[in-house]
Amino acid sequence: MSKLLEVKNLSVDYITLNGAVRAVDDVSFSIEEEQSMGLAGESGCGKSTIAYSLMRLHRPPALIADGSIELAGRDIIKMKEEELRQFRWEQISMVFQSAMNCLNPVVKLDRQFYEIYKNHGITQNRHEARAKAEELIEIVGIPRDRLGDYPHQFSGGMRQRAVIAMALALKPKLLIMDEPTTALDTVVQREILQRVYELKKELKFSILFITHDLSLMMEFCDDVSIMYAGKIVEQAPSQTILNHPQHPYSYGLKNSFPSLHGDIEYMEGIPGSPLNMSKIPPGCRFQDRCFRAQDICFKEVPPRKHMGNDFYDCHNPMGTLTGSKN
Numbered sequence: 001m002s003k004l005l006e007v008k009n010l011s012v013d014y015i016t017l018n019g020a021v022r023a024v025d026d027v028s029f030s031i032e033e034e035q036s037m038g039l040a041g042e043s044g045c046g047k048s049t050i051a052y053s054l055m056r057l058h059r060p061p062a063l064i065a066d067g068s069i070e071l072a073g074r075d076i077i078k079m080k081e082e083e084l085r086q087f088r089w090e091q092i093s094m095v096f097q098s099a100m101n102c103l104n105p106v107v108k109l110d111r112q113f114y115e116i117y118k119n120h121g122i123t124q125n126r127h128e129a130r131a132k133a134e135e136l137i138e139i140v141g142i143p144r145d146r147l148g149d150y151p152h153q154f155s156g157g158m159r160q161r162a163v164i165a166m167a168l169a170l171k172p173k174l175l176i177m178d179e180p181t182t183a184l185d186t187v188v189q190r191e192i193l194q195r196v197y198e199l200k201k202e203l204k205f206s207i208l209f210i211t212h213d214l215s216l217m218m219e220f221c222d223d224v225s226i227m228y229a230g231k232i233v234e235q236a237p238s239q240t241i242l243n244h245p246q247h248p249y250s251y252g253l254k255n256s257f258p259s260l261h262g263d264i265e266y267m268e269g270i271p272g273s274p275l276n277m278s279k280i281p282p283g284c285r286f287q288d289r290c291f292r293a294q295d296i297c298f299k300e301v302p303p304r305k306h307m308g309n310d311f312y313d314c315h316n317p318m319g320t321l322t323g324s325k326n
């Protein structure tokens, strides 16, 4: 398999009245063709900022300060707006947080699909567009005969399925899902994600799945990147993060969620609150909340330790202490 997405040294600032706040700081990662990667971390760590930057949908006060984002060998940051309009949705598409509110409530679903196909030069023929849309909505679990309905006639789960079908309408190579199912109950959440992953196999696209729910992520993703305060602090296959996380933050995050088998006795949570991004201390960003912090953690930025494609940034990693709660 070859690399589909390669993000190198991406930094994104928010320009505020008090100066620039670096919300994403020198982040690098890649996603292979047909692979799914999860991006996890507490609220405010920069996950959505990365997602919007990948689509180049970030708006002021956000500013990409540095780095490159290559999808299928083309740098998204350098693209002209017109080129980008084609590229977006055809090559890379996104299901946003609370996406089900993105549907136009007063336009029937078939019309919304028709606009997508028309605007991207796929077809101007309404029958052809309808046939394509029928096939897609059926794949995500909406009966064909609901295509003529208005979105307000759908349940939350159906609206979310419709939005996912739209994101896949132009057969993109990469689907970004930013907390795609958070507003739905757990059973519907899993059902929809299972469908998306079946589709991924059928249509052969890659997924970047963003959530703060690590147990859901580990169930669905091949690899996981853990973000803390604008940085990726650990990256490894899901099973490694589940059984042997090295960064104490990954360990804490993992133990903040019930296990896949619903065993809640080891749930611990992480003390303290996320870092104020305008007050980054010297040394490790996780120092104040870390139960393994040593003197050096307050003085020196932790070096990156690589193990093949995996890495973590920590002075005093978990080593073999972690065990598995599963």
Ligand SMILES: Nc1ncnc2c1ncn2[C@@H]1O[C@H](COP(=O)(O)OP(=O)(O)OP(=O)(O)O)[C@@H](O)[C@H]1O
Residues within 6 Å of the ligand: 014, 015, 016, 021, 023, 041, 042, 043, 044, 045, 046, 047, 048, 049, 050, 061, 062, 212, 277
């Ligand atoms: N418009 C803005 N102006 C200034 N700072 C912002 C703005 N939007 C986001 N930020 C800051 O950027 C940082 C990253 O935010 P982002 O929304 O990317 O995090 P997130 O991990 O996606 O959080 P969540 O899970 O809550 O969506 C946060 O510290 C946030 O306060």
